[in-house]
Amino acid sequence: MSGPVVVGVDGSESSLTAVAVAAREAALRGVGLRLVHAFGWPSVHTPLKAPPWSATGVREMVDGTLADAELRARTIAPDVEIAREVVVGEPVMVLELETRTASLAVVGSRGLNRFGSLLLGSTAGHLAAHGRCPVLVMRGRPEPAGPVLLAVDGSPRSAAAVGFAFAYASLHGTPLRALHAWNTHTERSYGAPGDPPFVTYDEDRLRDEEERLLAEAISGMTEKYPDVEVERRLVRGRIRHSVIEATAGAGVVVVGARGRGGFTGLRLGSVSQAVLHHAQCPVAVVRAEEE
Template structure:
């Protein structure tokens, strides 16, 4: 049985936007959609002043049902033929979604929350799921370019292989182009021989550029063969990693990055890069963990 797309629902505008995105993803992939509401507050960031509902004035079940009814209506408008199920469970949102990720093809969350998923900041929720979830995590943020490419952040590490696979699959089902961006830099050091001395020891930049280009080509080669209908543009950029990826996301409909890795990103852990994308990208961000 095909694994469903799971979306965290709390009734906030952000989570309802995530529901629409998740419904679209489920329809494209031909799988079911699972709406999940976690009934509980995170012990990490409990809401100030207690819960926003009054047990004496309103039934919790009615509030939850109303939230899920609205979410289901929105999902049906986006994907009328998709099988949609609901799940209401007690527990901390990140823990609930982590468990759900074990039987999901994709977990989708919004970038802001007001209810059950609002107790954690975006970074905490997304980084936790990216670190411990068992499937890709898509965080809905920014304004996706409707005709832009799927942007793949290539680092060339073995851990990033699943991110490459996910990006090609997304471009295929969306009928979109794929832009594979590999950002690199060369280490340099100023020699302190005098106040006006600008001499630097610099590695062989041309040789490094050739190596980085070869890494990019080798990373993409098998997936170009597997997805021959996907138009691929590979781009090698010497720049600061995070600003380059964030700027490139302006014209993308989705950016895909691995959860962590080393290699083309000049020694930076990809975790720090993915966190920057989750906070500052101009389009939705998919974070994909590598193989165990």
């Protein structure tokens, strides 16, 4: 998709970090940048002694927030076309609509809990589950020189995440580490068609099958992106723990919105949710193309 890079802005340091990253991504991709501020009226729970909000004061606050964000973006990517948008509505719904025409959405992991702000904690989780384009959540400490960490589960639905990870690595000129975690409780169907899952605990056989699954998951991409240096890493252990541990030192971790074993209607798998909350680097969540 050649749409713009969209970033949620609320004036917090987390969102300004997201703006800087979004500006770099827009420059690398050769697309525009949209700075979006979702505007809503104070809730009924506003303290009685809180100062009244005037239209002029609100306009000045919003204009100042977006001006600071644009200045940060232009410092990073002076040649990128930048659009500023103020939209009345719930932040999660506003940004979800923006993802329908964007090539990438970037948000901070936490925002401001005040009038006119984007509650980026909840917004990030909602967009990761329901966004129509890849969603990059800025958390942890970005390591620009770190590899792209791709969490491979081998499911057909993860193909979009694999493609995004390779394209991202090629765009940034960084190596890619394809990680596949497994254990003896990983559900697979081996052997004859009538064999039930968990039919065997032959560890050598299981390891061979998991190695084959990892190789097959990335085989087409290694030919499409010959410039990307790839490291395949097979880890036996708890899947969520293994992926989270591997995020230390990574530039970004890429996960699918819902992987193997996901339930219909549950748009964000348990591994993706755990990574989103505990990763030590930015997290890119990519939904399957057919969704």
